[in-house]
Amino acid sequence: MTKTLIVPGLDGSPDPHWQHWWAATDPKALMIDLPDLDRPVPAVCEIELAGMILRHPDSILVGHSLGAVLIARLLATWPHLRVRGALLVAPAETLGNDRIGQFGAIPELRMDIPTTVVASRNDPWMSYS
Known part of the structure; x- marks a missing residue:
């Protein structure tokens, strides 16, 4: 059964x-x-999430804010993980942010799985532009 792994x-x-x-x-x-x-x-965070994906292969990943950034980083770094798809909701802007700047820029790579990115006009952690 396909699981949906929700990444906070x-x-x-x-x-x-x-x-x-x-x-x-x-x-x-x-x-x-x-x-x-x-x-x-x-x-x-990456090791924990990778472990969950290994326990639940072929899952769909849903991440919001920093969770969306984490998913993008993980899939760029560990492309061999078995993931069916990803929903990235309002990815947080990490650069220049004291609390999450250590995550670096969001990877700008094509993912080899179906992926949807949802932007927000009112999320405090991202700008719509």
């Missing part, structure tokens, strides 16, 4: 964030518990 953003996208609603209403969805999302470390 900075501070864990606390409830009542839409990601929690999705995880609660979709029996195939699983909210990923990444460590220290108030002070995220890129390598730690």
